[in-house]
Amino acid sequence: MIRAKVGGAMSGDAPSLRPYQREAVEAVLSARRAGTRRMLVCLPTGAGKTVVFAHLARLAKRPVLVIAHREELLSQARSKLQHALGAEAVVAIEQGGRRAEAEARVVVCSIRSLRTERLARLLAGRDVGLVIYDECHHAAAEDNLRVLRELGCFEPGWTGTLVGFTATTARGDGKGLDEVFEEIVYARTLPEMIHDGYLVPLRGYRVATSADLTRLTSRGNDFREEELAEAVDIEERNALVARSIQELARDRRTIAFCVTVAHAQHLRRSLQALGVRAGTVHGEMPSDDRARVLRDFAEGRLQALTNVAVLTEGFDDPGVSCVAMARPTRSEGMYAQCVGRGTRLSPGKKDCLVLDFVDVSELSLCSLPSLFGMPRELDLEGREVGEAERFFEQLAFDHPAFEVEAGAITLGEIQARAEAFDPLTQEVDVEVRAISRNAWASLGRHGLALHFERAPGRLSEALVVSRGARGRRWEVSLDGRAVERFSAIEEAVQAVDFEVHRMGRAAEASARAEASWRRAAAPKGRAEAVAGVRRGGRAATALGDVLALEAWVKVTTGAKRAGPVKRGR
Structure with a gap:
């Protein structure tokens, strides 16, 4: 286990920690105190992962095993660990023809070298309390899992700590690291570090x-x-x-x-x-x-x-x-x-x-x-x-x-x-125009909107919005309530048109582009609220245009509709 506090006295000429490195060390200690034994730290390339696990090695009260994959990683890790621990500490490499000394407090080893017999010899007389796995996105590979099992990392009574370090949690074969690690205790991204x-x-x-x-x-x-x-x-x-x-x-x-x-x-x-x-x-x-x-x-x-x-x-x-x-x-x-x-x-x-x-x-x-x-x-x-x-x-x-x-x-x-863009000039797909006489407004890649009068002076809004990449992706909603989903946008449009038709001739006529209510003056506050989405901040004045702009804002930004609009107000 790791028992010392981060702020405790440290001997030797160890490199100082950057703020995020200190946070990573503290996150590991906090997680271990909370009972997590197998944890993951995600730091991008160049963030100094080796400095972090070198400090963890300094805090460990029991022997430390550092696992790496490539020969270059072994030498780098040993050098930085030796610098962090001081000249008096023995940091050894176990790889190929090299054997770690029995008195080595920290052993840096190649996971490919750790066959069952060699690992047993390495562990003989060593009560390893901290296992540090560098570039651990390889951990879910079967042979690497074998090494971790033989170290006892998955045993219920294991008293050690496994800390994996990686710049990415993604594996090329799609196999997840959640098979190995219980929790990501600390993470920083490349953009954040830049x-x-x-x-x-x-x-x-x-x-x-x-x-x-x-x-x-x-x-x-x-x-x-x-x-x-x-x-x-x-x-x-x-x-x-x-x-x-x-x-x-x-x-x-x-x-x-x-x-x-x-x-x-x-x-x-x-x-x-x-x-x-x-x-x-x-x-x-x-x-x-x-x-x-x-x-x-x-x-x-x-x-x-x-x-x-x-x-x-x-x-x-x-x-x-x-x-x-x-x-x-x-x-x-x-x-x-x-x-x-x-x-x-x-x-x-x-x-x-x-x-x-x-x-x-x-x-x-x-x-x-x-x-x-x-x-x-x-x-x-x-x-x-x-x-x-x-x-x-x-x-x-x-x-x-x-x-x-x-x-x-x-x-x-x-x-x-962007400077030439105007939502009101977006064209509805020709396939939709071919099957519908109604005044559908384009919402770009998101879908379509249709406004009509359900009853005199009572406007309704039908939206056909994409909710995914495939399958029944086109969701139909009526006045904010989801009704049904369809595989094709044309099917969704036809379903809405049929529903409007069922409401009667007046509703059907109000859904047409020539309906007089569309040209009525929109409430001033509503018109001003959506003026910014048009080229040059030009305010729309017609009620039909304002409703179309509100629908655009709703589906592109997630904004809620400001409230019911009644004709003549």
Whole structure:
């Protein structure tokens, strides 16, 4: 268990904690006091996860086991733990031919090395009280679960603590970490860390390619790698990626993420053909060769590195200032990990450039804008993400009814469309016009609205609103009460039209565009309340237009209708 308080005296020259790191440590201690034994801490790449678990190791009263996946992670973790614990503490590595000393207080080990016999020998005479699992999004894999079971983490009487650290809770195979961990006790996102100044700002370019991903199938929540490699590892695309890196990241140290080893090698050759000093690292390389290439990159002899998965975890080079996403992905977790490799602070480093290479696809591929909640097709044109966020905040204030349409678009194009936007000019789909004579008003992608008189002077509102992506998605509501759902919008329109017809000829006539009540003057207060949603803040005066604008505001912003409107008031 972890018994010491965070604020207690600490010996040695340990690195000080940033505020969020202190919060993470306190969250772990609080959760353990509350009875949670297997907990998760989510911190983005570059946030200093190793510093946090090094402090947890200092607080532990019993031996500590640190689990990692890659050889590079073992050495980094041992170095930072030794610094945090002081020279007197024994921090050992258990991996391959290396064996941890019996007196080691902290053992950093490769989970792949922990076969049953080796783990039993390691635990002999050690009453491990704290297990720290770095990059623990791999934990749900069956062999990794075996190690955790043999450590006793799932035993009812286990008195230890398992703390997992990761930048993402998502696994590529879709298997959830809730099988391993009881609770996420602390989490910070990449956008939060950038906003708070702990990571450098991001700026980006969108580069369109002709590679076609429309026929690819999925495995888990991402593409099948063999199919993806066949689609994107083509000479024309590799040349485009290399040329983009050469032109847009000329003075930046760049890492490019690829699909397969062959893809990484082909892209490296394309870069070298343009005179870019490039190398390749991948998991199949001998460790000495991989270390040599990484050293050449860190010391400036190489400007660009192409890689396959190796640099998504544990790579710690603050000098990287460009990330080239030559590997398209649907996984936000993988995308965030890749981008995070360029966000670490470093002297003289102002920002990190992200190059999104966008292929032809009907699927939702991750992009830098989508990571921050903006339209995934947005082209930042080299602007900082923060500038784009401020743009959208101002856009929502200036044009509250405007919605960005799907498709590749720039901030300038969005601004021009927003300034020209008027909800009253939105056209109803031709299919709806073909089946209905009534004055349906378009609510954009959200649906339709129809206003009519249920009785003389008593107006009613029928809405057909999308409530999902498939199935019976079109919900019909009458005067705020949900009535029925339909698979097709045309079916919903016909159902409303039939209901209006049943109410009688007067109601049916009032639903037409030529009904006189639509041109009656709207109450001044209501007209002014929705004036801001039109181009230039022009107020609508006709009652029919005001009701249509109110319906637009209701479905796009969730605002409630201001109250009943009676004709002639």
